[in-house]
Amino acid sequence: xxxxxxxxxxxxxxxxxxxxxxxxxxxxxxxxxxxxxxxxxxxxxxxxxxxxxxxxxxxxxxxxxxxxxxxxxxxxxxxxxxxxxxxxxxxxxxxxxxxxxxxxxxxxxxxxxxxxxxxxxxxxxxxxxxxxxxxxxxxxxxxxxxxxxxxxxxxxxxxxxxxxxxxxxxxxxxxxxxxxxxxxxxxxxxxxxxxxxxxxxxxxxxxxxxxxxxxxxxxxxxxxxxxxxxxxxxxxxxxxxxxxxxxxxxxxxxxxxxxxxxxxxxxxxxxxxxxxxxxxxxxxxxxxxxxxxxxxxxxxxxxxxxxxxxxxxxxxxxxxxxxxxxxxxxxxxxxxxxxxxxxxxxxx
Ligand code: EPU
Numbered sequence: 266x267x268x269x270x271x272x273x274x275x276x277x278x279x280x281x282x283x284x285x286x287x288x289x290x291x292x293x294x295x296x297x298x299x300x301x302x303x304x305x306x307x308x309x310x311x312x313x314x315x316x317x318x319x320x321x322x323x324x325x326x327x328x329x330x331x332x333x334x335x336x337x338x339x340x341x342x343x344x345x346x347x348x349x350x351x352x353x354x355x356x357x358x359x360x361x362x363x364x365x366x367x368x369x370x371x372x373x374x375x376x377x378x379x380x381x382x383x384x385x386x387x388x389x390x391x392x393x394x395x396x397x398x399x400x401x402x403x404x405x406x407x408x409x410x411x412x413x414x415x416x417x418x419x420x421x422x423x424x425x426x427x428x429x430x431x432x433x434x435x436x437x438x439x440x441x442x443x444x445x446x447x448x449x450x451x452x453x454x455x456x457x458x459x460x461x462x463x464x465x466x467x468x469x470x471x472x473x474x475x476x477x478x479x480x481x482x483x484x485x486x487x488x489x490x491x492x493x494x495x496x497x498x499x500x501x502x503x504x505x506x507x508x509x510x511x512x513x514x515x516x517x518x519x520x521x522x523x524x525x526x527x528x529x530x531x532x533x534x535x536x537x538x539x540x541x542x543x544x545x546x547x548x549x550x551x552x553x554x555x556x557x558x559x560x561x562x563x564x565x566x567x568x569x570x571x572x573x574x575x576x577x578x579x580x581x582x583x584x585x586x587x588x589x590x591x592x593x594x595x596x597x598x599x600x601x602x603x604x605x606x607x608x609x610x611x612x613x
Contacts, residue, residue: 315384353383
């Protein structure tokens with residue numbers, strides 16, 4: 266079935282809680298419904314949303330917003346490796362909860378990330394040392410241009426850091442993800458190298474009695490996320506607002522020596538050395554060093570426990586207030602570190 270609404274209030278369909286409307290909103294339940302949609306005739310532009318957890322609506326949307334309710338989890342093959350087909354409209358964390366309950370490894374580190382399965386495959390969501398591309402086998406789509414169903418092997422999806430071919434401006438919007446096939450595992454594959462994750466798992470009250478399970482890692486990750494990140498149902502945000510920048514070793518050496526001059530010779534700047542010789546520096550650290558942590562600006566604020574996140578502090582923030590804060594953060598990081606922060610959140 267396809268449901269169509271005009272001048273639809275999108276406040277509850279974007280986790281930032283921007284009070285905007287869509288001229289036309291269409292929600293469909295099945296893969297077969299997609300064939301019935303006359304894409305040529307839709308009010309333009311057309312935007313397909315998932316959980317609306319990585320978007321900043323800057324105004325009312327003048328075209329058509331589409332949303333999938335394709336909602337199934339189906340085991341295709343159950344051996345050591347377990348192939349699972351999951352509808353694009355499934356809440357990603359419901360899939361993580363299902364996998365943990367089944368004792369399947371692969372998505373436990375991605376627990377509690379807001380959003381839906383279709384968007385996860387477009388955005389290559391990631392957390393705690395795992396990216397969703399690590400467990401994706403195939404992405405099934407509807408090609409709205411050729412009006413046919415197509416599928417992409419994971420190697421064809423062009424996955425990078427929060428990136429894929431589906432975000433490429435030349436084809437953006439052409440392919441609508443219908444379902445994704447994930448390869449999970451019955452063999453334990455704990456990935457605990459990120460930060461203090463291993464200690465956090467070992468200290469979890471349920472660890473002493475039981476063995477290491479995807480469920481225990483899931484519980485630990487949820488606890489960490491709840492401590493650091495705003496609860497979307499309580500405080501509007503789109504998770505990390507900026508990507509972590511990648512800079513050259515020379516550039517990093519300059520930042521490090523300035524930080525040592527400021528904080529003392531023992532001071533260590535957090536960073537990850539990348540295989541290609543470049544250095545990834547947490548944007549959260551830079552934003553904190555510029556004094557933004559917990560700062561308010563009108564209805565918007567920088568989250569005090571994770572400054573990579575901008576929140577709709579009052580619940581009434583205007584898009585301009587969020588964008589104003591974004592611009593000021595970018596300018597101060599540029600001035601202090603000569604680094605250009607790029608938003609991770611898509612501005613609509
Ligand atoms: N840090 C600070 N001050 C802070 C917080 C963090 O200096 O107040 C520094 C610390 O050195 C810390 C480092 O930043 O070790 C990294 O922090 P964190 O582990 O919280 O990760 P992140 O790089 O800031 C990324 C993802 C998050 C994901 C976490 C955990 C991006 C843009 N963000 O953040 O993803 O949850 O890692 O894996 O890559 C999201 O995409 O919406 C998101 C929340």
